[in-house]
Amino acid sequence: MRMIQPVGMSVLVGLLSFPAMGYVSFGNGFGSKWGDDAAFGTGAVVTWGFMPDGTGVDPAFRMDPFSFPNSTGLSGTSSISTLRHTIDNTLGHGSGAFDAAIQRAFDTWSREANIHFVFVSNDPGLPFASSGSTVPDIRIGAFVPEVGHSFNFVGAVGFGPRGGPWSTTDGLAGDILFNLGATFDIVAGTEDVTPIPAFTNDLEGLMLHELGHAAIGLGHPAWDGVSNPDQRVMYVGDFGNPNAPAGGVLINRELHADDIAGAVFTYGFPGDFDNSGALGAADLAQLTAEALAGTHNPYFDLTLDGMVNAQDAIYWITSDRVLDSSLGDLDLDGDVDDADFGLSFSNFTGPVGAGGGKSVATGDLDLDGDVDDADFGLSFAAFTGPGAGATVPEPASLMCVVVAGLFAARRRRDGLCVV
Secondary structure, three states: OOEEEOOOHOOOOOEEOOOOOOOOEEHHHHOOOOOOOOOOOEEEEEEEEEOOOOOOOOOOOOOOOOOOOOOOOOOOOOOOHHHHHHHHHHHHHOOOOHHHHHHHHHHHOOOOOOOOEEEEOOOOHHHHOOOOOOOOOEEEEEEOOOOHHHHHOEEEEOOOOOOOEEOOOOOOOOOEEEEOOOOEEOOOOOOOOOOOOOOOOOOOOOHHHHHHHOOOOOOOOOOOOOOOOOOOOOOOOOOOOOOOOOOOOOOOOOOHHHHHHHHHHHHHOOOOOEEEEEEEOOHHHHHHHHHOOOOHHHOOOOOOOOOOOOOHHHHHHHOOOOOOOOOOOOOOOOOOOOOHHHOOOOOOOOOOOOOOOOOOOHOOOOOEEEEEEEHHHHHOOOOOOOOOOOOOOOOOOOOOOOOOHHHHHHHOOOOOOOO
């Protein structure tokens, strides 16, 4: 029996499963998200970091107020370096392996929704769960459980974003706690195939799950009644159903369609920078402007390399997670044809002028300030001719995509994605 990764007991109040959805949101699906805009479907930039070793616990905190009303559940102070040393050194995965696994979990959620994570190292070390301990947004710690407490029987706990049941000054919101009494590893093997050894937590898969709570505001869905194993990252078992499969028994580091649907419901599509619910020329224009500004605003960093440049614009056009078209598709109609080359020729030779300035939308695909042979080379490499390529609407109508249809067409795995 593998250790599961549930949300803390104090978070379960107000959790509701929508029968029409394959995912579960905190706070009845409303008011539990990060970002300046509380409206669901709008993007956010979220900061995260590690609690400094020695970070204590607010004595008023109760992880399990029902079964342990007089206990915080945590003994001593946080020591993330203990867990890092175990992964990197004791288990021999090498220097940086722990941090890389944590970062991959953040990146996995970022690729599927309009949420962006920024690591910060200036955690002031305020006690966990104390009022005002809100920098960074998501604080990651590692504690020894108190003797006899229920925290002994889980790998980690994650608490939902601010909003909903959490106020803007709540020091508990978004935090993730690893159990130093549990067993962790970066398990080698194949996604959805390789079993995780008994009583072992796969670090990356566990972190991905806890971020579903802390970053996305998702809870634990019930079994769908069909899938075995249930491949959803947020599924940990359906303990009221004796026929339901156990959760967390196989390597699971990729998001299922239901997990993605929950993230998109909360933060919108990746690349929807204007929060319109559609992908179109306005989003590409914002991205191009940011790339040219050179400020590297993380909100526009689609390639997750810490920079915002032409590569992000290329990704916006070509990635199957965003527009899913071809480079050189200047009119965003799903192919690279004579119409696109006509737009390029109208701006050819020298600096882009009347065509609208530096922009991939005017043919300046490398954003170097002109439309020249280098740009045409990129366009010709993607040329498909009239009528070829994917079918997407014109910029005037934008690209309004039904969530279920998008995921059914683009995602690796089958599963519930009904919205």
